[in-house]
Amino acid sequence: MKKKKLLIYAHYYTPDVASTGQILKELAEGMLDTFDITVICVVPSYSGKIEAKYKAKKFYHEKINGVKIVRIRVPEFSKQNKVSRIKNIIAYFFGSMRATLRVGHQDYVFSISQPPILGGLLGVWGKWMKRARFIYNIQDFNPEQVMAVGYSKNRVLLKLMMALDKFSCRQSSLVITVGRDLVTTLKERFKPGKAPKVAMINNWTDENAIYPLQQDDQNVISFKKKYDLQDKFIIMYSGNIGLYYDLENIIKMIRKFPETVRVRDGRILQFVFVGAGSVLTNLKDYVREHQMNNVTFIPYQPKQDLIYSLNAADIHWCVSAKGIKGVSCPSKFYGIAAAGKPVLAVLEDGSEIQMLVKENRVGYVSEPGDYETLIRHIQSIINFDTDLGSMGIRSRKLIESELTREKSIRKYADAILDLR
Template sequence: MLRKKKITFVINYFYPDLAATSQLMTELTGYLQKDFTITVIAAQPGYAGENHQSKKLFEEGYVETIKVVRIKLPEVNKNSKVSRLKYISSYFFLANIALLKEKGTDVIFTISQPPVLGGLIGTIGKLLKRSKHVYSIHDFNPEQAQAVAYTNNQSVFKIAKIIDKLNCSYADQVLVVGEDMAETLRGRFEDETVPNYTVISNWTDEDAIVPIEKSEPAIRGFLETHGLKDKFIVMYSGNLGLYYDLENLIQVADKFREQPDIVFLFIGEGAVKERIQRYAAEKNLENVKFLPYQPKEFLKYSLNSADVHLVVNQKGIKGVSVPSKIYGVMAAGKPVLGVLEQGSEVQRLIFESGAGVVIEPQNYEGVIHAIHYLHSLDPGELKSMGLKGRAYLEENLTRATSINKYRQVLQAVADNSPLEHTFQPKQYKEVVHKK
């Protein structure tokens, strides 16, 4: 019997962490464990406030057949750059040690978290362990940090971009989650050899997240508990982070204070949550509510409690990041109000599916008009709009489709064999590219 190839995933967030990346990577490794021997190196859970105490620097355990090495890291204050730097540098140093201790690795799989350094872990591991490296980019940095002016130090951006180009060049395969991100990758290597890359969409569990009527007892109870019964709910569900312009979008709610039936509901945690909570409190916005991340098993109910979902990105994020919340919203069959740049991956999905409307980032008057428009629609029209997204997802963006692409890519890299198929939905013209 042939030995299964060993894949070591160095992915920071993993079960039971509630971050979106954790949920995706937990599902991915769970489905791949029959095909490969898998080790995961990750931080101890705590991204969304999970409590996990351990005195060990490296704690080993198993999730089914998956070996998990958890790294003890300092607590992070997401509002403090110093705290973030301490957390990230500790993770980078300790993850490298854990990876070097792991024996028999055929392929190292890293993601673009922490920014730039996630890929560098794979580059170092490939050189020192003589392993293959698959680099999965969910966010391009330093481009993402530049878009929100995270720092004005241009030298930092220049050095970071050189390092991440090196990560891409040395990787045996680069994965990106949108065709607009593939354009960014090609742009990085203008007049140079573009690394091998494949476009693989993120996903949601479309069997667990399904359209559910608001009359469902669990949803009705949720609405009553939080004072949302008979409200038109505009929901943002996910990471309340730096890259979504939420500090400005929250001001849109002020324009609806005279329409008490319209409520803005923010579900999640993140670096800007305290800021937008403070704004809502200072302005006495009774039409704005905040809730923590909901348990994964309740997500199908919380997503379906909305009338419209906000899916947003800051200006300048096109081709840099793809908000993965779109897949859950489409699975739930809910209309989308996208605040997104033209030509971005999610703008394309909304346009092709007909699942909502899109406004350019920073066009706040446009957002206000879009909410008025969606609120004015007949309930049947609104429902039909959302269900178009569900139909599109079932045809083009299923979990099985994406996981099969990962399986094929990892097997090809591990076996040092060419990728013979594109493994992409029909709307993509160019997916697997070879040097």
């Protein structure tokens, strides 16, 4: 039987390291047995820089592991410069509209909520142009996310953003969110009984690519040596160092732990941040100003090396700023759990990942802004008051039993096919 055609608006796609881009790569490749898939995305540019080979033409056509790719040329940008980011995003939006006209008939269009508001509108455009069913995958709710971190306080703009995103939701045949709390947010946007059809499917990591390693693994040892982390007890944050994670306050809390602090087995306590983002410079400046030698910053790791950096940690941060509950879901948890590591969670009560951590007893939980409880948790970790190893084992079992890549992707394919 001839496969139905599915068009995905991805914004970022492999080799970019954006978490949504990686998820959409695995989703697209995982559904190739069901759909003929085309992805519209930007040229590789998550860092803000663009290779010369992607600066000559407006569109680039590729095929990666069976997925057809249409890449759009966009201007370079700085993550610290709002104007340059807006120009970049607008170029993607209008370029995607043009690219839609180049991809032929489509039965379904699938768009994520990135960039904010525009991602949903692209899905509507694709629906109209291709007379296709539209699936809207909301990874983050906006303007709620913008409001939570105070990125904009322009009431007229926020009201317009809300109206446009509700319009995108209404135009969809199905909204797929990634957390129980996000389902609640969607329903609360509308009057009772007026919300669009919604499904909840957890995000994932590739549990076959990320899995527990022994600490004497040579690649883990090499990673630690490269960044002078031998004989250190490592509390690691890995991922986007951006606005939505309260990291600027957490770094101030870390200052309360002198660089001479040792855990019960004698290792020195070290806080490690792996990644990049809009507040990285602020964190580095603060650490430099206060001479915090117990903090290490490490660039994003190549995807094939992520298993080694994740396994190098003893415990991982999983954090969100206050107000993010029901708005966004920190998918970094799935990689942490796949590596068999415990979690130091700073998440609002009732948020999806907070519930997973509590329900499965895989880490410590405190609320954003409750730094006294967070400090007590770190003290408990230092003293080995809880068996971190058992927490890590339960983390991996959770992934293997309920949250495998195959199970989640199958849920996506089934939900889309059910729209026929």
